Amino acid sequence: MxxxxxxxxxxxxxxxxxxxxxxxxxxxxxxxxxxxxxxxxxxxxxxxxxxxxxxxxxxxxxxxxxxxxxxxxxxxxxxxxxxxxxxxxxxxxxxxxxxxxxxxxxxxxxxxxxxxxxxxxxxxxxxxxxxxxxxxxxxxxxxxxxxxxxxxxxxxxxxxxxxxxxxxxxxxxxxxxxxxxxxxxxDIFGVEYGAVLKNIYALAAGICHGAGLGDNFIAVLISNAIREMGTCLSAIDSDVSRDIKTSAYLGDLLVTAYSQFSRNRTFGHMIGKGYTVQSAQLEMNMVAEGYYASACIQNIIQRHQLDMPICQMVYEILYHRQPATLEIKKLLDKLT
Missing domain, CATH: 3.40.50.720 (NAD(P)-binding Rossmann-like Domain)
Incomplete structure (x- = not known):
């Protein structure tokens, strides 16, 4: 070239x-x-x-x-x-x-x-x-x-x-x-998969906020999410030494989970408020990537037999139409 x-x-x-x-x-x-x-x-x-x-x-x-x-x-x-x-x-x-x-x-x-x-x-x-x-x-x-x-x-x-x-x-x-x-x-695979996962975690943050949980809980949720992301990235590609706390991973997760501009958080907030997936999609003018990513990441979770309860919660709510309050309640004991 x-x-x-x-x-x-x-x-x-x-x-x-x-x-x-x-x-x-x-x-x-x-x-x-x-x-x-x-x-x-x-x-x-x-x-x-x-x-x-x-x-x-x-x-x-x-x-x-x-x-x-x-x-x-x-x-x-x-x-x-x-x-x-x-x-x-x-x-x-x-x-x-x-x-x-x-x-x-x-x-x-x-x-x-x-x-x-x-x-x-x-x-x-x-x-x-x-x-x-x-x-x-x-x-x-x-x-x-x-x-x-x-x-x-x-x-x-x-x-x-x-x-x-x-x-x-x-x-x-x-x-x-x-x-x-x-x-x-x-870390081409880690950066790309990290960008996929952070959209799912931003959805989770939005769902919890829409369901009435506050900043204190969401801070716990996101601190668990970055560890969950690290576990997943290590399973996908263990050949690269990555620092999960750097901006490509933790930084991207934080801005997507908290920013007013985050379409994934907005989409999740609507779901937490009781919107159906279809009604939330119709109201938004932009695509929330985390919706599609949630179903795709399930294959990785199953293939590597990973324990990723936050991703599992989002998947159950979006694709199995489980009530957000019920799935959040199941998640509580799994967070530290």
Whole structure:
């Protein structure tokens, strides 16, 4: 891959993708950005006014009109670095027309914090299996961060994880800027699975808050959740020495569990208040990744015979329609 070429393609047009477009545009080293926008009407609006009408509509995005596309395959073919930034449930549809050859000799970055439903695969594994992308060409972006704060230029730290540190550093040069710091990591599986798990724990926090429990209890819940996450990550990949207290794991968990911007906490809060899953999904305008992740993580729990009572509680409430108050009561004696 030619280091002098600096074409970056973004596949996705939600709030995080929009914030990332602004973030990359603010970096003076990188101005040649290609953007796939799913809705034709949004695409036309962005071309005319430089704002995404559906997400973060106040944010000015600087993308050349000729670099806006409704075809994801074109964006991928013309880019040197491809950043995938759709909800995990929609990634397969977004890439439906894309061939393995389109990803040849490109760096592929996953900014998706979820598991591909039905396949039960994190995005990195899905890319290697479906498109034969070498793991050395894949970089994962972890938090802690929310799109709303990044777009408001609040100082944020992003963790970039990958097997090849030269590739990770190359991506880091385009990501870091005036309000973005980067932390580099080799724990690609831990960072990606940690991002999946923290969404489930944020759902748990929201459920408990919606059910009337306060900050004192939720602090206990989250302190248990980070230990539960550590147990799960060790079972998935024990070859990497990771500090579960660092920002990619504990930091991302905290911001997702407590922030006003957390869609997973909001979704959980609605469930704790008595909403059905369907009614909560209809009311929200964004995808709560933790809902899909909860079912997928059950396979890992069963495969490794793990004791993960918080994840189990969320799963029982969401998929077996168990009352939140009943499942919370079962959890109480398992927390320390």
């Amino acid at each position: 030619d280091e002098s070429v600096q074409k970056i393609g973004i596949v996705g047009s939600g709030s995080w993708a929009t914030a990332m477009i602004k973030m990359l545009g603010d970096n003076t080293e990188q101005k040649d950005i290609l953007w796939w926008v799913r809705k034709e009407e949004d695409l036309a609006y962005i071309r005319s006014y430089g704002h995404n009408p559906s997400y973060l509509s106040a944010v000015k995005v600087c993308v050349k009109p000729d670099n806006l596309f409704s075809d994801a395959r074109t964006v991928i073919q013309q880019s040197d670095i491809v950043i995938l930034n759709t909800p995990s449930a929609y990634l397969k549809d977004a890439l439906a027309a894309v061939q393995a050859a389109d990803f040849s000799n490109k760096i592929v970055v996953s900014a998706i914090k979820g598991i591909i439903p039905n396949d039960n695969l994190i995005v990195g594994d899905y890319l290697t299996q479906t498109y034969q992308i070498p793991l050395e060409n894949i970089v994962v972006i972890g938090g802690p961060c929310h799109a709303e704060e990044v777009s408001s230029e609040k100082l944020s730290y992003l963790t970039l994880a990958g097997k090849d540190q030269t590739t990770v550093e190359r991506v880091g040069r385009f990501i870091r800027g005036r309000y973005i710091n980067t932390v580099l990591s080799t």
